[in-house]
Amino acid sequence: MNLLNNTAERALFARYVVHLVGDIHQPLHSVALFNKTYPKGDLGGNSHKVILTNGSTSNFHSYWDAGAYILQNDTWFITRPMNMQNLTALKDVAYSMIAQYGK
Amino acid sequence: MVDYNQMLKVLLLLGVQLVAVLSWWDVGHMLTAAIAEIRINQLDPFSSIHFRELVTSINSLCDNRTRTFIESACWPDDLKGKQYNMNLFDPWHFKDRYLLLNSAHTLLILSCLFSTTLKALLAPLKLWQRPPRSSK
Numbered sequence: 001m002n003l004l005n006n007t008a009e010r011a012l013f014a015r016y017v018v019h020l021v022g023d024i025h026q027p028l029h030s031v032a033l034f035n036k037t038y039p040k041g042d043l044g045g046n047s048h049k050v051i052l053t054n055g056s057t058s059n060f061h062s063y064w065d066a067g068a069y070i071l072q073n074d075t076w077f078i079t080r081p082m083n084m085q086n087l088t089a090l091k092d093v094a095y096s097m098i099a100q101y102g103k
Numbered sequence: 104m105v106d107y108n109q110m111l112k113v114l115l116l117l118g119v120q121l122v123a124v125l126s127w128w129d130v131g132h133m134l135t136a137a138i139a140e141i142r143i144n145q146l147d148p149f150s151s152i153h154f155r156e157l158v159t160s161i162n163s164l165c166d167n168r169t170r171t172f173i174e175s176a177c178w179p180d181d182l183k184g185k186q187y188n189m190n191l192f193d194p195w196h197f198k199d200r201y202l203l204l205n206s207a208h209t210l211l212i213l214s215c216l217f218s219t220t221l222k223a224l225l226a227p228l229k230l231w232q233r234p235p236r237s238s239k
Binding site: 006008010011012014015016018019020021022023025026029032062064065066067071072078080081082087090091093094095097098 | 128129130131132133134135136137138139141142154156157158160161164167168169170171172173174175176177178179180192195196197199
C-alpha cells in the first residue's frame with residue numbers, strides 16, 4: 001500500500017478525521033452533566049441556557065461552538081471562505097491558546 | 104466492488120449552489136484545526152504538507168467554503184446542513200455512552216493515572232524486583 005497515493009476516499013476520511021478529532025477536543029463535546037436539575041443529562045451543555053451580554057439567549061454548547069464569541073460579535077461574523085483578516089485573527093487566537101495551555 | 108470515487112463525485116456534484124451562510128458553530132472547529140495545523144507544522148513538516156495535500160485534493164468536489172485545511176474541518180457539518188442534507192455519515196458525529204463509576208472503577212482509573220508516580224514512589228522499596236540469586 002502506497003501511503004502517498006491520494007484517493008478521493010482517503011481525502012474524504014482525512015477530512016472526517018480533522019472534524020471528529022476536533023469534536024473530541026472541543027469543550028462540552030465529550031461530557032455531560034448529571035445532577036438534580038438534569039437527571040437525564042444536559043446533553044453536553046445543550047440543555048443549559050445562557051444569556052449573552054447583548055440579551056439574546058443561547059445554550060452553553062452553542063456558546064462554545066461559536067468560539068465563546070471571541071472572534072464573533074453582533075457586527076463581526078466569520079464567513080467562509082475566510083478573508084485574510086479573519087484567518088489572521090483565528091490564527092492569533094490559536095497561537096495564544098497554544099502559548100497559554102502548552103502541549 | 105463499489106467505485107467510491109465515482110460515488111463521491113455523483114454525491115458531491117449534486118449540490119454546487121453556493122450561498123454565504125452564516126454558521127456560528129464553525130469557529131470552534133476551525134480553531135481546533137488551526138491549533139492542529141500549527142502544532143503539526145512544528146512537529147512533522149513533511150506529514151503536514153502531505154496531509155494538507157490529501158485534504159485539499161478533493162477541493163474540486165467541494166464548494167468554496169472548505170478549500171483549506173482549517174476550513175475543511177467544517178465540511179462534515181456542511182454536508183449535514185440544509186444545502187446538502189446528506190445523512191450518510193450522521194451516525195458518525197456522536198455516540199452517547201454512559202460511563203458509570205463505582206469506587207472500584209475509581210480506584211482502578213486513579214491507579215492507572217498515577218501508575219508512573221506510584222512506581223517512582225515505590226522504586227526504593229524494590230517490591231517487584233527479584234532478589235538476586237545467591238551464588239553458591
